[in-house]
Amino acid sequence: MNVTIVDYKSGNISSVINSFREVAKEKVNIEVTSNPNKIKSSDKIVLPGQGSFKSCVEALNNIDGLSDTLNEFTLINKKPLLGICVGLQMFADIGYEETETKGLGWISGKVSKIDNQDGKFKLPHIGWNEITIVKDSKIFKDIENNSHMYFVHSYEFVPNDKKVISATTDYSTKVVCSVEKENIFGTQFHPEKSDKSGLKIIDNFISL
Amino acid sequence: MLKNRIIPCLDVKNGRVVKGINFVDLKDAGDPVEQAKIYSDGGADEICFLDITASNENRDTIYDAVKKTSKKCFVPLTVGGGVRSVEDINKLLNCGADKVSINTAAVENSKVVIDSSKKFGSQCIVVAIDAKKNGDKWEVFTHGGRKNSGINALTYAKEMEENGAGELLVTSMDRDGTQVGYDIELMSKISSKVNIPVIASGGVGNLDHLVDGIKLGKASAVLAASIFHYGKHSVKEAKDYLDSKGIPVRI
Numbered sequence: 001m002n003v004t005i006v007d008y009k010s011g012n013i014s015s016v017i018n019s020f021r022e023v024a025k026e027k028v029n030i031e032v033t034s035n036p037n038k039i040k041s042s043d044k045i046v047l048p049g050q051g052s053f054k055s056c057v058e059a060l061n062n063i064d065g066l067s068d069t070l071n072e073f074t075l076i077n078k079k080p081l082l083g084i085c086v087g088l089q090m091f092a093d094i095g096y097e098e099t100e101t102k103g104l105g106w107i108s109g110k111v112s113k114i115d116n117q118d119g120k121f122k123l124p125h126i127g128w129n130e131i132t133i134v135k136d137s138k139i140f141k142d143i144e145n146n147s148h149m150y151f152v153h154s155y156e157f158v159p160n161d162k163k164v165i166s167a168t169t170d171y172s173t174k175v176v177c178s179v180e181k182e183n184i185f186g187t188q189f190h191p192e193k194s195d196k197s198g199l200k201i202i203d204n205f206i207s208l
Numbered sequence: 209m210l211k212n213r214i215i216p217c218l219d220v221k222n223g224r225v226v227k228g229i230n231f232v233d234l235k236d237a238g239d240p241v242e243q244a245k246i247y248s249d250g251g252a253d254e255i256c257f258l259d260i261t262a263s264n265e266n267r268d269t270i271y272d273a274v275k276k277t278s279k280k281c282f283v284p285l286t287v288g289g290g291v292r293s294v295e296d297i298n299k300l301l302n303c304g305a306d307k308v309s310i311n312t313a314a315v316e317n318s319k320v321v322i323d324s325s326k327k328f329g330s331q332c333i334v335v336a337i338d339a340k341k342n343g344d345k346w347e348v349f350t351h352g353g354r355k356n357s358g359i360n361a362l363t364y365a366k367e368m369e370e371n372g373a374g375e376l377l378v379t380s381m382d383r384d385g386t387q388v389g390y391d392i393e394l395m396s397k398i399s400s401k402v403n404i405p406v407i408a409s410g411g412v413g414n415l416d417h418l419v420d421g422i423k424l425g426k427a428s429a430v431l432a433a434s435i436f437h438y439g440k441h442s443v444k445e446a447k448d449y450l451d452s453k454g455i456p457v458r459i
Contacts, residue, residue: 011329012301018279051329122405122428124331124374128211128253128458148211148458150284152331152374170209193284193306195248 003206004031004042008066010059011050016084019192020046023202036069044208045073049086053095053111053155056086057103067104074106078183082139082205088179088186089157097155107181109159114172121172123154129169131189137166137180139187139204147197149177149189157188211458212422213253213429214446215286215407216436218243220257223269227437240273244281247436250443253458255281256309256431259289260352271303278304288336288377297324301332309334309377312350315357315364318371325372334407335373337361339394340381346394353381361394362401369402376402377431379410387413387434395425407431415441415449422455 003024005016013032020030031038039045047070049056060067074081083091092103095111103111116123128148133140149169156175159165167178169189177188185205191198219226224238236242244255255277259270267290274287287300288309297308297320313320314335325333338353339346339361346361365376378398380391390408399406405428408421412432421430435441447457 012306012332014278014302014304015282015306018304019282022279022282050331051327055329116403119403122403124404125210126331126375126405127213127428130209151210154330193282195282199282 001044002029002031002042003044003046004033004039005046005048006034006039006066006070007032008034008059008063010056010086011048013048013050015190015192016046016048019199019202020206023199024206028206034063034066036065039066039069039073044079044205045070045081047081047083047087047090049084049088049090051086053086053089053097053103054099054101056090057095057101060090070104074184080183080185080205080208083184083186084192085153085188085190088188089155091179091184091186092157092159095155106184107159107164107179108161109157111155111157114154114156114175117172124152125154125171125175126152129171129189131167131169131177132174133167135163135166135180137178137185138208139178139180139185139201140166141204143197143200143204148194149187149191149198150193151177151189153188157186209456211253211456212427212450213407214418214443214450214457215254215256215429215431216247216252216443217256217258217409217431217433219260219433220270220273220289221260221262222266223261223273226260227434241276241280244277244285247443248281248283251447251458252283252443253429254284254286256286256288259287261290271299274300274303274305286334288334294320294324294327297328297333301328307332307334307374309336311336311338314368315348315350315359318367321368321371321373325374330372330374333373334375334377335368336377336379337365337368337398338379338381341391341394349381353384362397365398365402369404373404375405375407377407377409381410383411384409386411389413389417390421390425390427392420392424395421395427399426405429415446418446419450419453419455422450423453
C-alpha cells in the first residue's frame with residue numbers, strides 16, 4: 001500500500017513524515033510528494049497544513065494540477081484522505097484568515113477565528129486538550145473519549161452539517177476538532193505530535 | 209479543558225546533552241534522543257533543547273541532534289540557542305523541530321520574527337525574553353544574558369506579539385540558576401499584557417514553584433531544567449503534584 005503525504009511547500013511537515021514512517025514501519029510505503037501522477041496512484045492521502053488558510057490554499061493552487069488531482073482522488077475515486085490542522089480547514093468552502101479565501105469546498109462550511117471572549121482565552125489555542133468524541137469515527141478505533149491531543153491554532157472549522165463532526169474540544173466554545181464525511185477525515189489537532197494516542201490515530205488511518 | 213504544560217529543558221552542547229538525567233540504567237547520558245525519550249515517556253508535554261554550543265564550527269551538531277530526536281519523539285520539540293536568521297529557523301524546522309525560539313536575533317532585528325512568522329506560521333515562532341529587574345522595570349538582555357539592551361521587557365513582549373510570535377518564553381535573569389522560584393511579578397505582568405501564551409522560566413527549585421508559576425504568574429506553561437535532572441523529580445511527580453493543587457494537567 002502507498003500512503004502519500006502531500007508536500008505542497010506550505011510549512012514544516014517533517015513531524016508528519018516522521019510519525020507516519022514510525023507507524024508504517026516496513027508494511028506501508030510512505031511517499032512525500034506534490035506530483036499529481038504519484039498522488040493519483042496512491043491508496044491514501046495525507047494533507048497537512050501549517051500557517052494561514054490563505055497561504056495554504058495559495059500554495060496548493062501554485063502547483064499545476066494539484067487541486068484537480070485532489071478533487072478527483074477524494075470526490076470521484078472516493079479514496080481515503082486525512083487532513084491535519086489547516087489541511088482539515090481547507091475542506092471548507094471559505095476561510096476568513098487574513099482575507100476571504102475560497103477553500104476546497106469538500107465539506108460545506110466556513111473557517112473563522114475562535115471567539116476569545118474579549119481576551120479571556122489566549123490565542124493561539126496551544127497545548128494539550130481533551131477531545132469529546134461525538135460520533136464513531138474509523139480513525140478513533142481504540143481511542144478513549146477525553147483523550148488528550150496536541151493543538152496549535154487560532155481558527156476553527158464550522159461545518160454547516162453538524163453530522164460530519166466526530167469530535168469537539170472545549171476552548172472558549174465547543175471547537176470542532178475532528179470530522180468524518182464518507183472517505184474524508186480531518187483532525188484540527190496534530191496526531192503526529194500527540195504521543196501514543198496520536199500515533200494510534202495515524203495507525204487507524206493507515207489501516208483503513 | 210486546555211491543560212497547563214510542563215516542559216523540561218535540556219542543554220545541548222556540540223550535539224550532546226550536558227547536565228541531563230543521570231540514571232544508572234541510562235546507556236548514554238549524553239544522547240539527546242535517549243534523554244528526550246525519557247521525558248516524553250514520562251509525560252512531558254513538550255521538550256525543549258537549548259543549544260549552548262560555543263564555537264561556530266560545531267553549530268551543525270544541533271541539526272543532527274534534532275533530526276535524530278524528532279524521529280523517535282512524538283511530542284512537540286522546541287529548539288533555541290544561537291538562532292540568527294530565517295534560514296536557521298528553516299533548517300531547524302526541516303530537521304524536525306516543531307517550534308524555534310529566537311532570542312538575541314529578535315532584539316537586534318525584529319524582521320526575523322515578522323518574516324519567519326509569515327513564512328512558517330506563528331505557531332512555530334517562540335520569542336525568548338531574558339529579563340532582569342532594574343528599579344521598578346525589567347530590561348531585556350541578549351547574548352545569553354551578557355548584554356543589556358535597555359529595552360523595557362513589557363513593551364517588548366507586546367511588540368513581539370504584534371510581530372507574529374506565537375508564544376513567549378520568559379526567563380528571569382535574576383532568578384535563573386538560583387532555585388528560589390520564578391519571578392512571579394514579571395510573569396504575571398507579561399502574561400496579563402499579551403494575549404499569546406507565556407512560558408515561565410528561570411529559578412525553579414521545587415514543585416511549589418511550578419504551581420506558583422501557573423497560579424500566580426498566570427503562565428500557560430512552565431519550563432524547568434535542573435529539578436528534572438539527576439532524578440530529583442520526575443515529570444510524572446510534577447504533574448501529580450500540580451493536579452493535587454487543582455491545576456489542570458495532562459495525566
